[in-house]
Amino acid sequence: MGDHLDLLLGVLLVASPVLGISSCSSDGRMALYRFCNLTQIPRVLNTTESLLLSFNYIKTVTATSFPFLERLQLLELGTQFSSLTIDKEAFRNLPNLRILDLGKSQIDFLHPDAFQGLPHLFELRLFSCGLSDAVLKDGYFRNLGSLSRLDLSTNQIRSLSLHPSFRELNSLKSIDFFLNQIPIVCEHELKPLRGKTLSFLRLAANNLYSRVSVDWGRCMNPFRDVILETLDVSGNGWTVDITRNFSNAINGSQIFSLVLGYHNMGSGFGFHNIKDPDQSTFAGLAGSSVAQLDLSHGFIFSLNFRLFETLAELKVLNVAHNKINKIAHEAFYGLDSLQVLNMSHNLLGELYNFNFYGLANVAHIDLQRNHIGIIQEETFRFLEKLNTLDLRDNALKTIYFIPSIPNIFLGGNKLATLPTIRFTANFIHLSENRLESLDNLYFLLQVPHLQILILNQNRFSSCNQGRVHSESLSLEKLFLGENMLQLAWETGSCWDVFKGLPRLQVLYLNNNYLTFLLPGVFSDLTALRGLSLNSNRLTVLSPGNLPPNLEILDVSRNQLLSPDPDVFASLHFVDITHNKFICECELSAFIRWLNQTNVTIFGSHADIYCMYPNSLSGTSLYSVSTDGCDEEEILRSLKFSLFILFTVTLVLFLLTVLTVVKFRGFCFLCYKMVQRLLFEDRTLGRDSDTYTYDAYLCFSSKDFEWVHNALLRHLDAQYSDQNRFHLCFEERDFMPGENHIANIHNAVRSSRKVVCLVSRHFLRDGWCLEAFSYAQSRALAYLNGALVMVVVGSLSQYQLMKHEAIRAFVQKRQYLRWPQDLQDVGWFLDKLSQHILRKEKETKKDDSIQLQTIATIS
Ligand SMILES: *[C@@H]1O[C@H](CO)[C@@H](O)[C@H](O)[C@H]1NC(C)=O
Ligand SMILES: *[C@@H]1O[C@H](CO)[C@@H](O)[C@H](O)[C@H]1NC(C)=O
Numbered sequence: 001m002g003d004h005l006d007l008l009l010g011v012l013l014v015a016s017p018v019l020g021i022s023s024c025s026s027d028g029r030m031a032l033y034r035f036c037n038l039t040q041i042p043r044v045l046n047t048t049e050s051l052l053l054s055f056n057y058i059k060t061v062t063a064t065s066f067p068f069l070e071r072l073q074l075l076e077l078g079t080q081f082s083s084l085t086i087d088k089e090a091f092r093n094l095p096n097l098r099i100l101d102l103g104k105s106q107i108d109f110l111h112p113d114a115f116q117g118l119p120h121l122f123e124l125r126l127f128s129c130g131l132s133d134a135v136l137k138d139g140y141f142r143n144l145g146s147l148s149r150l151d152l153s154t155n156q157i158r159s160l161s162l163h164p165s166f167r168e169l170n171s172l173k174s175i176d177f178f179l180n181q182i183p184i185v186c187e188h189e190l191k192p193l194r195g196k197t198l199s200f201l202r203l204a205a206n207n208l209y210s211r212v213s214v215d216w217g218r219c220m221n222p223f224r225d226v227i228l229e230t231l232d233v234s235g236n237g238w239t240v241d242i243t244r245n246f247s248n249a250i251n252g253s254q255i256f257s258l259v260l261g262y263h264n265m266g267s268g269f270g271f272h273n274i275k276d277p278d279q280s281t282f283a284g285l286a287g288s289s290v291a292q293l294d295l296s297h298g299f300i301f302s303l304n305f306r307l308f309e310t311l312a313e314l315k316v317l318n319v320a321h322n323k324i325n326k327i328a329h330e331a332f333y334g335l336d337s338l339q340v341l342n343m344s345h346n347l348l349g350e351l352y353n354f355n356f357y358g359l360a361n362v363a364h365i366d367l368q369r370n371h372i373g374i375i376q377e378e379t380f381r382f383l384e385k386l387n388t389l390d391l392r393d394n395a396l397k398t399i400y401f402i403p404s405i406p407n408i409f410l411g412g413n414k415l416a417t418l419p420t421i422r423f424t425a426n427f428i429h430l431s432e433n434r435l436e437s438l439d440n441l442y443f444l445l446q447v448p449h450l451q452i453l454i455l456n457q458n459r460f461s462s463c464n465q466g467r468v469h470s471e472s473l474s475l476e477k478l479f480l481g482e483n484m485l486q487l488a489w490e491t492g493s494c495w496d497v498f499k500g501l502p503r504l505q506v507l508y509l510n511n512n513y514l515t516f517l518l519p520g521v522f523s524d525l526t527a528l529r530g531l532s533l534n535s536n537r538l539t540v541l542s543p544g545n546l547p548p549n550l551e552i553l554d555v556s557r558n559q560l561l562s563p564d565p566d567v568f569a570s571l572h573f574v575d576i577t578h579n580k581f582i583c584e585c586e587l588s589a590f591i592r593w594l595n596q597t598n599v600t601i602f603g604s605h606a607d608i609y610c611m612y613p614n615s616l617s618g619t620s621l622y623s624v625s626t627d628g629c630d631e632e633e634i635l636r637s638l639k640f641s642l643f644i645l646f647t648v649t650l651v652l653f654l655l656t657v658l659t660v661v662k663f664r665g666f667c668f669l670c671y672k673m674v675q676r677l678l679f680e681d682r683t684l685g686r687d688s689d690t691y692t693y694d695a696y697l698c699f700s701s702k703d704f705e706w707v708h709n710a711l712l713r714h715l716d717a718q719y720s721d722q723n724r725f726h727l728c729f730e731e732r733d734f735m736p737g738e739n740h741i742a743n744i745h746n747a748v749r750s751s752r753k754v755v756c757l758v759s760r761h762f763l764r765d766g767w768c769l770e771a772f773s774y775a776q777s778r779a780l781a782y783l784n785g786a787l788v789m790v791v792v793g794s795l796s797q798y799q800l801m802k803h804e805a806i807r808a809f810v811q812k813r814q815y816l817r818w819p820q821d822l823q824d825v826g827w828f829l830d831k832l833s834q835h836i837l838r839k840e841k842e843t844k845k846d847d848s849i850q851l852q853t854i855a856t857i858s
């Protein structure tokens with residue numbers, strides 16, 4: 001970490017020379033001389049604590065190279081571009097040195113006394129220095145009583161014969177021999193380490209025991225009487241046989257964590273010539289108290305019967321990145337202490353009830369990235385301590401049950417529905433599935449004790465009406481980003497989904513194509529502190545949209561045009577970058593608010609920019625001036641009032657017109673009713689005259705039924721007491737047996753008016769035409785207006801003009817047309833009544849009735 005910090009500091013200092021030290025100089029405590037083309041140790045102040053000399057051309061270090069630097073703790077001499085010679089007691093002027101880094105410097109000559117005089121040296125880095133076995137054999141590390149970490153990785157060491165002086169290195173904890181060429185290590189070579197406890201011994205990537213045939217009878221146990229916290233023998237190409245022989249050989253040595261990754265055990269997929277480990281492979285580890293075993297990155301295809309039965313103390317088993325496709329019966333038998341089982345990145349396709357038998361204490365099973373498509377229902381039922389089950393990135397399309405365990409990861413599967421079986425959980429991860437119906441969300445919200453629910457990247461877009469109301473009193477975080485909630489919500493339903501979540505603190509609704517929010521949709525989320533609406537299509541946010549106690553809001557990458565600053569006023573943090581602000585005077589309140597608000601605005605000023613008008617496109621809101629907007633506002637309000645006035649008038653006018661057109665029949669009825677109430681006696685008091693009938697209704701007998709319904713019932717006194725006319729018509733009033741012509745003449749003579757209902761039938765009926773002619777001649781002889789003609793049906797001018805009598809009439813007089821719209825009938829009958837009632841003398845000049853239903857021909 002010190003190294004890391006140095007580097008960080010170094011970069012910081014290089015980047016900012018103003019702060020004090022630039023490259024190739026010193027501030028008294030830290031001397032920074034990386035990449036300074038040095039060939040010699042520079043003269044630094046005796047107060048220096050860190051001296052960084054990597055990446056130079058220093059060739060030789062002798063006892064006099066360094067000035068006396070009593071305070072120096074860190075010396076970096078690694079990566080010299082020329083090869084290095086280190087002479088006797090080269091560092092003796094650095095008596096308090098704690099870390100000496102020579103890594104990646106090619107050391108041509110290293111004096112056996114080179115490291116003498118460093119009683120406080122804690123860490124010695126000698127990786128990639130081209131060192132041979134001699135460095136171990138010849139006592140180079142004598143007297144380094146404080147040495148704890150020795151890094152000899154990536155050298156050319158071929159044998160691990162340790163000099164007896166290793167026995168005195170009482171602080172030694174960690175030795176790294178990674179990537180050397182040590183083919184074999186036997187008991188006598190590591191004798192000086194007996195009685196020691198090493199926290200870390202790394203013998204990885206050495207082809208250890210795999211290139212030579214080992215006579216274990218003679219080699220015996222290399223780690224006899226050594227306690228190893230971590231032994232890393234990975235990357236040595238171990239097969240099942242080597243592993244078994246090694247395990248047997250180290251019988252009894254304590255190794256708490258055995259790293260055996262990158263091995264060659266297992267048949268792989270589709271091969272049979274290399275064995276999978278079996279019951280005997282790890283049997284020799286029985287007395288080694290192994291608590292962690294790493295068998296990752298290999299070719300194990302089948303976990304065989306009672307494979308780990310002797311590892312009663314094992315707590316963590318990692319078999320990730322193998323080719324496991326089969327779990328034999330009782331494969332985990334004996335792992336009574338196992339807590340973590342990592343089987344991720346394998347080839348499991350299905351899980352059976354018996355698979356995890358024996359794991360009484362397992363708390364975490366990692367099954368990520370297999371190909372699991374189906375799980376038998378009882379698979380996890382009896383794992384009572386199971387706390388976390390990770391089934392991410394498998395191929396589950398359906399699942400018949402969800403185990404009731406606190407943390408369940410089901411993300412990255414193909415689930416389209418969930419079983420509606422009750423279960424409990426604190427944490428559910430279901431992102432990257434294919435859930436579509438919000439029913440699933442309502443269902444999950446009912447899961448007892450649920451605190452975190454992750455549903456990102458599903459397909460939530462439909463809303464089913466027949467669901468139960470759900471509420472969760474425990475839910476704290478809900479992730480619903482990258483769905484299609486707009487599709488569900490734009491139908492107007494499922495907006496109540498956030499109604500019962502009083503504890504919810506964080507809600508993600510990013511990337512949901514939202515174009516609007518229903519006011520009050522979040523109003524019940526009284527505990528909500530953070531809300532992300534990032535990357536939607538919202539154009540407006542109103543104060544009612546946001547939850548009452550919100551502190552952090554992300555509405556970046558929306559389409560807010562001209563937001564109301566009051567919406568954000570009560571927040572603590574807001575991100576409004578990348579919206580589409582319209583930089584016109586409407587926005588001035590918002591711009592002023594941005595300039596002086598206490599709310600912390602995320603993002604750089606440049607990312608809060610105008611979209612319109614084009615002249616300001618891309619300009620930061622912070623550099624837009626609002627001058628001149630105030631006067632315009634007054635003008636605008638005036639304009640606005642005028643606009644309102646105009647609009648109201650127009651709307652009222654249109655409404656009136658519309659009412660009259662649409663409901664004229666009804667209006668007329670009302671009008672008549674009022675008239676009747678006010679002028680009741682006038683209608684009664686009309687004077688009688690000499691005629692027997694008020695009118696003779698002349699029509700074709702084929703039209704009788706229609707005339708009866710449409711006219712007689714509404715006008716003739718015999719049909720209703722309210723009717724006031726005495727009408728004459730053939731079917732009732734003609735004298736039977738009498739000559740028909742005589743009857744017609746009689747009727748015309750004894751009626752004040754003649755009303756001819758000219759229909760298609762009328763025109764074909766000789767009697768009717770006769771009656772018409774007679775009535776017309778009488779009308780001409782005595783008085784105008786005694787004949788009223790009503791055209792019924794869609795008769796054209798041409799059809800009327802064909803008949804002489806009618807032609808004569810229509811050329812001189814107006815006629816009535818039966819209305820097409822039913823609601824006009826009342827009005828028409830009233831008009832007709834007036835015609836019938838009209839006195840002869842008056843009718844002469846009263847020809848100017850202008851109405852829609854009267855056609856005029858001049
Ligand atoms: C080191 O030498 C190289 C090549 O001669 C030169 O480009 C570079 O600037 C030198 N660096 C310093 C810090 O003097
Ligand atoms: C550093 O050197 C000065 C004299 O040059 C001496 O006075 C001082 O005590 C030395 N400091 C240390 C820490 O050695």
Ligand SMILES: *[C@@H]1O[C@H](CO)[C@@H](O)[C@H](O)[C@H]1NC(C)=O
Pocket residue numbers: 213214216241242245
């Ligand atoms: C393992 O040990 C057995 C006998 O103990 C021996 O026959 C076999 O060759 C050894 N295998 C390896 C790979 O060392």
Ligand SMILES: *[C@@H]1O[C@H](CO)[C@@H](O)[C@H](O)[C@H]1NC(C)=O
Pocket residue numbers: 248251252284287
């Ligand atoms: C391991 O050592 C124990 C005694 O400590 C002995 O009983 C056992 O047989 C040994 N196992 C092997 C495989 O050598």
Ligand SMILES: *[C@@H]1O[C@H](CO)[C@@H](O)[C@H](O)[C@H]1NC(C)=O
Pocket residue numbers: 296320340342343344345364366
């Ligand atoms: C299991 O191994 C995989 C791959 O090495 C790793 O990413 C994952 O974090 C491990 N799981 C656990 C629970 O340690």
Ligand SMILES: *[C@@H]1O[C@H](CO)[C@@H](O)[C@H](O)[C@H]1NC(C)=O
Pocket residue numbers: 591592595596622623624625626
């Ligand atoms: C922001 O406020 C300062 C005073 O607090 C004022 O001088 C400046 O003109 C304002 N800028 C804008 C763009 O309103």
Ligand SMILES: *[C@@H]1O[C@H](CO)[C@@H](O)[C@H](O)[C@H]1NC(C)=O
Pocket residue numbers: 596597598
């Ligand atoms: C910002 O905070 C200060 C002091 O906390 C307060 O006086 C001022 O009114 C606040 N401004 C706004 C716009 O809330």
